[in-house]
Structure formats: C-alpha cells, structure tokens
Amino acid sequence: MLGITSFGAYIPRLRLVRAVGAQANAWFNSAVLAQSRGERAMANWDEDTLTMAVEAARDALSGRARDDIGAVFFGSTTHPFADRQNAGLLAGALDLPEAIVASDLAGSQKAGTGTLLAALNHAAAGHRGESLAVAGEHRRARAGSVQELLYGDAAAAFSIGRDQVIAEFLGSHSTSVDFVDHYRRADSDFEYHWEERWIRDEGYMKLVPASIAAALAKLEIDGASVDHFILPENTAKLAAAVAKRCGIAESSARDGLLGNVGLTGAAHPLLLLAHALEDARPGQTLIVVGFGQGCDVLAFRTTEALDRLARRHAVSGSLARRKEERNYQKFMAFNEVLVMEKGLRAESNPQTALTTQYRHRRMLLGLVGGRCTQCGTPQLPPADVCVNPACQHTGPMSPYRFADEPARIKTWSADNLTFTPDPPAHYGMVEFERGGRFMADITDYDVGAVSVGQAVRMVFRVRGRDPVRGITRYFWKAAPVYGAKEA
Amino acid sequence: MASGIKDKVVILGMGCTRFGERWDAGAEELMVEAFDEALGDAGIGRKEIGAAWLGSCMDEVNIGKSALPASIALRLDNIPVTRVENYCATGTEAFRGAVYAVAAGACDIALAIGVEKLKDTGYGGLPGLDIGTMPPLWWPNLSAPGVFAQVASAYMKKFNVSRDELKRALAEISAKSHVNGAKNPKAHLQKAVSCDAILAAPMIAEPLGLFDCCGVSDGAACAIVTTPEIAQSLGKKADELVAIKALQLSLSNGAEGGYNAWDGAYIPTTRKASSRAYAEAGIRDPRKELSMIEVHDCFSITELVTMEDLGISAEGGAIRDIMDGFYNADGKIPCQIDGGLKCFGHPIGASGIRMVYEMYLQLSGRAGARQLPAPVYGLTHNLGGFPHQNVVGISVVGRYR
Numbered sequence: 001m002l003g004i005t006s007f008g009a010y011i012p013r014l015r016l017v018r019a020v021g022a023q024a025n026a027w028f029n030s031a032v033l034a035q036s037r038g039e040r041a042m043a044n045w046d047e048d049t050l051t052m053a054v055e056a057a058r059d060a061l062s063g064r065a066r067d068d069i070g071a072v073f074f075g076s077t078t079h080p081f082a083d084r085q086n087a088g089l090l091a092g093a094l095d096l097p098e099a100i101v102a103s104d105l106a107g108s109q110k111a112g113t114g115t116l117l118a119a120l121n122h123a124a125a126g127h128r129g130e131s132l133a134v135a136g137e138h139r140r141a142r143a144g145s146v147q148e149l150l151y152g153d154a155a156a157a158f159s160i161g162r163d164q165v166i167a168e169f170l171g172s173h174s175t176s177v178d179f180v181d182h183y184r185r186a187d188s189d190f191e192y193h194w195e196e197r198w199i200r201d202e203g204y205m206k207l208v209p210a211s212i213a214a215a216l217a218k219l220e221i222d223g224a225s226v227d228h229f230i231l232p233e234n235t236a237k238l239a240a241a242v243a244k245r246c247g248i249a250e251s252s253a254r255d256g257l258l259g260n261v262g263l264t265g266a267a268h269p270l271l272l273l274a275h276a277l278e279d280a281r282p283g284q285t286l287i288v289v290g291f292g293q294g295c296d297v298l299a300f301r302t303t304e305a306l307d308r309l310a311r312r313h314a315v316s317g318s319l320a321r322r323k324e325e326r327n328y329q330k331f332m333a334f335n336e337v338l339v340m341e342k343g344l345r346a347e348s349n350p351q352t353a354l355t356t357q358y359r360h361r362r363m364l365l366g367l368v369g370g371r372c373t374q375c376g377t378p379q380l381p382p383a384d385v386c387v388n389p390a391c392q393h394t395g396p397m398s399p400y401r402f403a404d405e406p407a408r409i410k411t412w413s414a415d416n417l418t419f420t421p422d423p424p425a426h427y428g429m430v431e432f433e434r435g436g437r438f439m440a441d442i443t444d445y446d447v448g449a450v451s452v453g454q455a456v457r458m459v460f461r462v463r464g465r466d467p468v469r470g471i472t473r474y475f476w477k478a479a480p481v482y483g484a485k486e487a
Numbered sequence: 488m489a490s491g492i493k494d495k496v497v498i499l500g501m502g503c504t505r506f507g508e509r510w511d512a513g514a515e516e517l518m519v520e521a522f523d524e525a526l527g528d529a530g531i532g533r534k535e536i537g538a539a540w541l542g543s544c545m546d547e548v549n550i551g552k553s554a555l556p557a558s559i560a561l562r563l564d565n566i567p568v569t570r571v572e573n574y575c576a577t578g579t580e581a582f583r584g585a586v587y588a589v590a591a592g593a594c595d596i597a598l599a600i601g602v603e604k605l606k607d608t609g610y611g612g613l614p615g616l617d618i619g620t621m622p623p624l625w626w627p628n629l630s631a632p633g634v635f636a637q638v639a640s641a642y643m644k645k646f647n648v649s650r651d652e653l654k655r656a657l658a659e660i661s662a663k664s665h666v667n668g669a670k671n672p673k674a675h676l677q678k679a680v681s682c683d684a685i686l687a688a689p690m691i692a693e694p695l696g697l698f699d700c701c702g703v704s705d706g707a708a709c710a711i712v713t714t715p716e717i718a719q720s721l722g723k724k725a726d727e728l729v730a731i732k733a734l735q736l737s738l739s740n741g742a743e744g745g746y747n748a749w750d751g752a753y754i755p756t757t758r759k760a761s762s763r764a765y766a767e768a769g770i771r772d773p774r775k776e777l778s779m780i781e782v783h784d785c786f787s788i789t790e791l792v793t794m795e796d797l798g799i800s801a802e803g804g805a806i807r808d809i810m811d812g813f814y815n816a817d818g819k820i821p822c823q824i825d826g827g828l829k830c831f832g833h834p835i836g837a838s839g840i841r842m843v844y845e846m847y848l849q850l851s852g853r854a855g856a857r858q859l860p861a862p863v864y865g866l867t868h869n870l871g872g873f874p875h876q877n878v879v880g881i882s883v884v885g886r887y888r
C-alpha cells in the first residue's frame with residue numbers, strides 16, 4: 001500500500017488582527033474593510049518559508065525514525081533562495097542523511113500538491129525509504145492591498161511510504177491551463193491580480209470542477225462518497241459551492257481556515273489536508289485540490305493505521321499556540337513593506353564565510369553537537385577536547401542532536417541596545433536537561449514574561465539577513481514552551 | 488617553584504589623560520598626553536625606555552593593528568614595542584608585559600601604555616566587535632550590557648533576591664561612584680546623581696538601566712616601571728616607592744559557557760585570579776588587609792558580584808555591605824575612589840592601567856580631594872569578555888617592602 005504515513009503542520013504564533021490593518025488602510029482602499037473579520041497568521045521577523053517548513057516537518061517526523069528517509073520535496077512560491085537548494089537546507093535542518101534526493105518545487109500555487117505527487121511518485125518508483133513532502137509559504141503583499149489581510153503564513157508536511165500507511169493514495173489527475181488569476185515575475189516582490197469575479201466564475205466554478213470531475217471518473221470515485229473535500233478558497237463557502245457542482249456533499253468541504261489563518265498559498269492544500277487528517281476516521285475518502293494555472297487533484301482513503309498514529313501538534317496545536325498582534329506597523333516592518341530606520345548599530349554585518357559555514361554545517365543547520373566518547377557529556381559546539389573540566393578527553397566526539405532535547409533558560413536579559421528587528425533582543429544561557437548549554441537567542445517571547453527556569457524548545461530560525469551580500473543566515477533559537485512549569 | 492613578582496618591580500612614573508568624549512583628540516594625541524605626564528613623573532627621557540607594551544582593544548575604530556602607532560606617536564627609540572589585546576583586560580596585559588620584562592631582567596625600564604579612542608563610531612556604547620567567522624553564525628547579537636545583565640538574573644535566582652532589592656543595591660553602587668567621580672578632575676562624569684534618578688533612568692538591558700552602565704570614553708594611561716634599585720639610583724626614595732605585589736591573570740576555558748555546572752551568579756576567573764594574587768602578595772584576609780580597590784565596574788552588577796568573588800563580601804552578602812556603605816569613600820574598603828569605570832570612564836585599553844594609576848596616586852599621597860588616609864594595599868580588578876567566557880587580570884600594589 002502506498003500513501004501518507006504521517007503528517008505535521010506549523011502556523012506561526014503571531015496572529016494579526018485583521019481589523020487593525022483594515023482600519024489603517026480604509027482611508028485609501030475601502031475594499032479592505034471586507035477583510036476586517038478574524039485574524040491572519042503572521043510570521044515572526046525570524047520566520048520564513050524554510051523555518052516554517054522545518055517546524056512542520058519536525059512535527060511530521062516526531063517520534064519517528066528519520067534515518068531511512070530517501071527523498072525530500074519542498075514546495076513554495078516563496079523559497080528563500082532561488083539558487084541554493086531549499087530542500088537541501090530543509091534536509092540539513094532536519095539532520096537527514098546526506099544520501100537523499102532533495103528537490104524544490106515552485107512556480108505555481110500547485111507547488112504544494114506537486115510535492116505530494118513527487119513524493120508519491122518517488123515511492124511508487126520503488127525507491128528505498130520514506131519520502132517527505134513539505135510545503136510552506138510566506139507571501140508579501142503591498143500595504144493597503146486585500147491580499148495583505150487575506151493571506152497567511154504557514155507550512156505543512158507529510159511523510160510518504162508503504163508501511164503503516166494512514167491514508168492510502170488512490171490516484172490523481174492533473175491539468176495545466178494558463179489561467180492567470182494573479183502572477184509574480186521572478187524578479188518582482190509583489191503579485192499582480194485580476195478581477196475576483198472572473199476568477200470565481202471561470203476558475204473556481206469551471207476549471208476546478210472540470211479537473212475534479214475528470215479525477216473522480218478516472219479513479220472511479222463516487223462524488224457522494226467523499227468525506228473530506230479540500231480546496232483552498234479565497235472567499236468563504238466557495239469550496240462548498242465547488243463541491244456541490246462536482247456532486248460532492250457541501251458539508252464535506254473543509255473549513256478553509258480563512259478566518260483564523262488566512263490563505264497560505266502553495267502550502268494551503270497541504271495545511272487543510274493535515275487538518276482533515278486530524279479529524280478523519282479510518283475508511284474515509286479525501287479529495288485534495290491544488291489550484292494554480294490548472295489543478296492537481298489527489299484522492300486518499302484513510303486506514304485503520306490512522307488511529308495508531310500519535311497525535312500531532314499539527315493545525316489544532318498551532319491554532320492553540322496563538323498570540324494576538326494588534327500592531328499593524330510591526331506586521332509591515334516584519335514583512336519589509338515598511339522600511340524602518342535601523343540605526344548605525346545595524347550596519348555591523350560581517351560577511352558569511354561559506355567555508356566556515358560548510359565545515360560547521362551539521363551544527364549550524366541541524367544543531368548537532370558532540371558527545372564525549374569518554375564521559376558522555378553533550379556539548380556545543382563539538383570540540384576535539386571535552387569541555388567537562390573533570391574529563392578533557394582529546395579525540396573525536398560522537399554526534400549529538402540537541403534540537404529535540406528539553407531545555408530551560410538559565411540566565412537571560414532583554415537587551416534594548418543591540419540591533420534586532422523586534423526589540424528588546426532576548427537571549428540567554430540555555431541549558432539542556434540531559435547536558436549541554438550555550439548562549440542562545442530567545443524568540444517568540446512575551447516581553448516581561450521570560451524567566452529563569454522557563455522551559456524552552458529549540459527552533460530553527462533566521463539568525464540574520466545580510467542585505468549587502470543577499471544571504472539569510474539561519475540558526476537555532478530557544479522558544480518558550482507556553483503552559484510548561486518552571487523549574 | 489616560581490617566586491612571584493612581589494617587590495621585584497616598582498613604578499617609576501605614571502600618566503593618565505582626562506577621560507571622556509575627547510572630540511579634540513585621536514589615539515595618538517591621547518597617548519602623548521599620558522606619556523608626557525609619565526615621563527615627567529619618572530624624571531627620565533624617552534631614550535631610557537628599553538621596551539614597551541601597547542594595549543588597545545578595538546581594531547574596528549581606534550588605531551588598528553600592531554604596536555607601530557605607539558612607537559610612532561611617542562617617537563620611541565626603535566625599541567621593542569608589542570601590542571597586546573585581551574578584551575577589556577587589555578590594559579592590565581600591557582602592564583603585565585612591562586612588569587615581567589623588568590622582573591626578568593630583559594630591560595631596565597619598561598613602558599606600558601593603554602589607549603582607546605572609542606568616540607569615532609557615530610553612536611553611543613561600544614562599537615561592534617570583530618569576532619571571527621564562526622561566532623557570527625551562531626552567537627546572539629550580544630551587547631555588553633546584555634551579557635552582564637545575565638548575571639543579575641542568575642544572582643536574583645540563586646540568592647532569592649527580589650528585582651527591587653537588587654535594583655536598589657545597584658543604584659547605591661552607581662551613586663557611590665558618581666560621588667567619587669565628582670572629586671576627580673580627570674573623570675569623564677563628574678556629577679553626583681541620586682539613587683532616585685538612577686532608578687528612574689531608561690532601561691538598557693533588563694534589569695540594567697542607563698546608570699548601571701559605565702561611561703564609554705576616550706583616554707590613555709601609561710606606566711613606566713623599573714627595579715627598586717634603579718628607581719633609587721634615579722633619585723627616588725625607597726620608602727616612597729610603590730611596588731607591584733601581585734599580578735595574576737585567569738581565563739575561562741569554556742566550562743562556564745559549555746558545561747552544566749556554573750550557576751551564572753559569579754565569575755570563577757575572578758575567584759581564581761584573586762586567590763592567586765593574595766597568595767603572591769602575602770595577603771591572608773583581604774577584607775581586613777586591603778585598603779582600597781578598583782574593580783571592573785563595567786556594569787553595576789559586575790561590581791556587586793566582584794565584591795564576593797574577591798573574597799571581601801561573603802557569598803550573597805554584597806548587597807548588605809553595599810547598603811552598609813562598606814565600599815563608600817568613608818567605608819572600610821573604598822571601592823572606585825576615582826569614580827571607577829562608571830565615572831572615570833572606560834577607554835578599554837587604558838582602563839587596567841588607569842586603575843593602577845589611582846592606586847599609585849593614593850599610595851603616593853597625591854590623590855587630591857579624594858585622598859584616603861594611609862592606604863597600604865590597593866587591588867585592581869580588570870575583566871574582559873563576557874561573564875560566561877572572560878579574562879580577569881588582578882594586580883596588588885603597595886609601598887615597597
């Protein structure tokens with residue numbers, strides 16, 4: 001049996017209250033008032049498509065072996081790099097083996113469903129091990145646009161394999177039509193959009209139903225038997241209307257998460273699929289549609305193994321890990337729509353030595369330190385001489401993954417002096433419960449609520465951006481675990 | 488068995504510029520200013536100096552690399568000149584170089600000069616450090632107040648001290664240094680400030696406010712050292728000589744920052760360097776025997792834990808001593824009698840030598856309005872780097888024999 005073996009999702013903690021954005025710009029474009037309801041997921045300044053994808057994939061992989069993963073496919077229209085393999089960065093952050101197929105899918109809102117197809121095809125071709133399909137999106141939109149409020153940031157991930165399949169792949173049907181509801185040229189920052197009514201009438205209500213009908217016919221699925229219909233919609237009830245046109249029960253249309261997350265681009269079909277799998281029962285049929293210059297339509301049927309998969313953080317956990325953001329200017333600044341005066345301190349920006357970065361890639365990407373072969377002390381960075389004063393054994397260490405190790409804040413400060421896009425900068429000594437410590441940035445903090453003894457989880461984030469040389473640097477930071485007990 | 492430095496080297500002369508925002512002067516002018524004073528005090532000419540050590544820290548501004556800027560600015564006589572750098576403990580390193588050279592018999596008279604021109608950055612606070620290629624890839628964007636504030640969080644936790652209680656003690660530390668600095672015409676900040684004003688100041692790095700941070704200053708300080716015998720042959724009286732009693736350095740080896748043992752509420756290297764210094768100087772009970780101390784009060788919290796790390800206040804007892812006025816000018820052991828880094832200022836490369844300069848003035852009875860009665864031993868404590876990985880230099884000076 002071929003299909004989904006696990007899933008995960010990640011939605012950033014910050015949620016922009018749409019009304020504040022709508023009110024700020026209504027003087028200029030009253031159409032934004034229609035987007036006043038609810039909130040949208042908002043990436044922190046140090047989150048991007050890659051960092052969210054890493055979190056979603058960690059969720060999918062939690063509690064599972066990762067040494068036999070043979071392929072990783074990463075779909076997005078907002079990969080951080082145009083020529084540096086984003087899927088490779090993702091694999092590195094997950095500390096996956098180097099003997100792996102890594103591939104980016106881009107160029108359309110279908111990039112997300114494309115990763116599922118690629119991973120399924122990879123597995124179907126008889127390759128060894130599981131494959132990962134991950135999609136993330138962090139789209140920018142101009143101030144005062146409808147998209148600015150409609151969109152959201154998120155990622156979702158699936159592992160695909162043949163053992164312990166929780167959702168069997170029934171088949172797919174794809175179409176490619178140059179239906180341009182919006183586009184963004186390779187060198188543009190922002191999208192260009194055509195009229196919504198046309199997109200609805202000619203796109204959602206014609207092209208999409210035709211593709212779904214072809215898929216259902218090809219796979220011999222009765223529309224009435226579909227339990228979960230997944231189609232990213234740009235207005236409420238649109239997915240239900242499409243379902244109805246395809247002979248699928250309107251009630252099977254999944255909540256598009258427009259009210260509390262926003263439209264997350266290429267990641268959205270996968271995000272909704274992950275959400276559906278959280279609710280699904282064994283033996284249910286799911287249809288997933290990716291729409292962007294044509295359609296990918298995929299069909300799955302859940303199995304008994306679904307009930308045996310440990311509960312994921314996924315969409316429900318992400319929705320619960322939430323912090324309201326009412327500062328619209330901060331949203332604009334984080335998305336670099338608003339140019340802030342960063343001051344002279346921000347000018348200090350050392351070159352990224354790619355040689356150094358390469359030598360230390362496993363530590364920098366995967367937060368892999370060393371464990372002394374003599375005394376067993378975990379340490380970061382890994383060194384040739386053990387840091388334990390009572391040991392100081394000289395020799396190579398065994399690799400030690402810190403990323404999922406429980407840790408606490410030992411010391412900290414909130415620094416108003418040093419440059420950060422979101423002052424005050426929080427950092428401190430982070431101590432791992434099973435050994436090891438280092439001075440780490442703290443992220444996703446609530447000002448005034450950081451404390452000694454607070455439990456933290458390590459997360460892969462943007463360390464800094466170098467506008468001069470056009471590189472984004474990543475490293476791991478400590479994020480408070482909200483609701484955890486202090487030590 | 489090493490015999491130690493005690494009484495092998497004496498100070499022949501010292502000089503120190505006015506510290507502050509010296510818009511009028513670059514590092515070269517500052518060096519000449521300090522050097523001129525030292526030459527006059529020593530009563531020698533520049534050609535009599537056999538070797539020199541230059542301390543400067545911030546390559547990014549200041550004078551750049553090598554010792555040439557000192558050799559050129561001071562027109563030294565083609566003698567060996569070595570530049571040393573060890574973060575904020577740089578000044579003590581330059582001093583150590585000169586003192587050891589004389590003690591070793593490598594030269595008769597040696598010069599230590601420390602200088603820092605910081606106010607060429609365009610902003611307040613220290614310039615960003617050049618930290619190599621790897622640290623920028625994984626370290627937080629550490630600022631000096633941000634890293635030293637870490638100690639405060641650990642101290643409050645360890646001794647169950649409330650933030651208010653700690654803040655009040657820290658304010659007392661800074662207020663005391665402002666009172667002292669007001670009596671020092673060379674100090675960067677010469678104005679007394681009330682504890683209320685200190686507590687109301689803007690936050691820099693939680694819980695450190697503006698007045699918990701030392702001045703960022705331009706300045707230079709300089710010492711000319713020789714043997715007691717040569718000093719006497721040059722006309723100095725034996726009973727007026729100020730001798731080096733101890734000179735110790737201790738560096739972190741990564742354990743604090745990488746191994747789960749250190750609690751973050753003290754500086755282990757200060758403990759190691761000071762206990763070695765006491766042994767070298769023959770001091771058994773520093774709380775009883777030290778007359779005055781100049782510690783590295785880059786931040787008020789640093790001064791607070793240093794009181795304990797030097798073995799003067801009991802562990803967890805610094806707040807009580809501070810509130811009791813133990814370290815005030817009229818207390819048992821006056822601390823920062825010249826205003827300290829807080830008010831005299833902190834031109835990094837110069838600071839370690841500036842501390843010795845004050846001890847030297849006090850021991851020579853030349854400290855003017857802030858002169859202490861009959862001091863015997865003075866200790867300097869110079870700390871560079873971060874609480875979790877640092878360099879600590881300690882010196883003890885006193886009357887010869």
